[in-house]
Amino acid sequence: MIILFYLFSAILLAFALGTVISTNLIHSALLMMGSFFAVAGLYLLLQADYLAMVQILVYVGAIAILLVFGVMLTRKGSIEESNLPNRYKTIGLVTALGLFGLLARSITYTRFPSPPLESPPQNIIAIAQAFLLQYIVAFEALGILLLIAILGAILIGKEPK
């Protein structure tokens, strides 16, 4: 298990680094799909099989594909130099190091009081009961919010007559 964790983490970091370094926007997007797969692998190690499948279905199957699609349709000029690093190197370094320090400190200082939970064998049933019985109002509200977002996107995207 621990070997697999380090394996997936290494793959994830490699793909994420490639996404940032590559100067070709399409290559970046494709490498990002690889990192999504590695995240799904990490979910599987946490026994969250439902979450892993949804990760692949939503992030790889829909969001990343739409991203590549958008890039292909809207990009002008040379694709080889479409994802260049920007000029603010010092500010970027400071921000990144500061954020890393903050996160690392908060993780190491948090005491995780409960022992690791054993997940139920069919965690999809537990998720369904939580969504559709316990938190039904929040779930429905989220659905309406997403609907409004879709309608808003169509309204903005539509050409004025």
Add this chain to the structure above:
Amino acid sequence: MTQFLFNFLALLHITGIIADVIVILCYFVFILLFIIINVMFIVWLERRMSAFFQERLGPNRVGPFGLLQSVVDAVKLLGKEVIRPTATDKWVFLLAPAICFVPALLLYPILPFGKGLVLVNLNIGLLYFVAISSTTTISIIMAGWGSNNKYSLLGGMRTVAQMISYEIPLIFSMIGIIMLVGSLNLVDIVNAQARLWFIHVQPLAFMIFLIASIAELNRAPFDLPEAEQELVAGYHTEYSGMQFAFFYLAEYANLFSLSILGVTLFLGGYQGPFFPSWIWFIGKVYAMIMVYMWIRWTLPRIRMDKMMKLNWKFLIPLSLFNILATGFMIKAWPTIQQWMR
């Protein structure tokens, strides 16, 4: 079968992680052989069927009834030179055919081939199938982009637009069955159909599944991604030799696995009287494949905008209605039964 393999390895004093690896390799070889043999047969069947529909003879020279024609073609493709045009995006172009075959291969372990004949009995089997098959689009977008050719790019874009939109009614048509069974496990779904196949309770969902799966497989009348008259051959225009063969193999492997899923969900899977379960299974799957071929060689291609309209304005509302009706019937059925008495 898994237990048999483990016992056999234990006889040879191989246990632990090495035995696991050997068993997984056996699965891999088994699935690969299964796919290749069936795909070769399906390709032969498709050529003979298309010839039948068009009043031709079709391949009938190599072997009995021309059965060995696909084998000869495969050997020919293996021997052909692999050509890479200079202006292509090298790694994207070279990796696309390999990546195309990965999801096609990953789908098979969870499918129930017969009573007790399932390699991995997964709790969330149906969700796994949907998730893995949705990643097929990656390789097509890679092939279309990497070829650096306007026809390939247009074909790739059409494929992705089509596959993403038709995935929605395809998944929605399965939800009614999940509601009836209360499980995502494919073996549970098959066992629930022991007395009544789900095509009888979900006829609308079956029609939606059939239409959406034809679009997912890029077959006529939804073969716009490869429309020869407009796009040469769509996303695999620039590929030759073995790379082309990989796309071809993946396409027919997907046809086979979606037919298996259709049989598992709607036609009672491997259930049936008298004969062993795997004979029923193979018979039903090939009947389903014949229906796909029948549709492909009978109907002409429809226009892009009409295809999109059919999906968004007709199939998706219909599948949503089906979910609603199924939910209503599940709640109302006990009361109706009481009235009937």
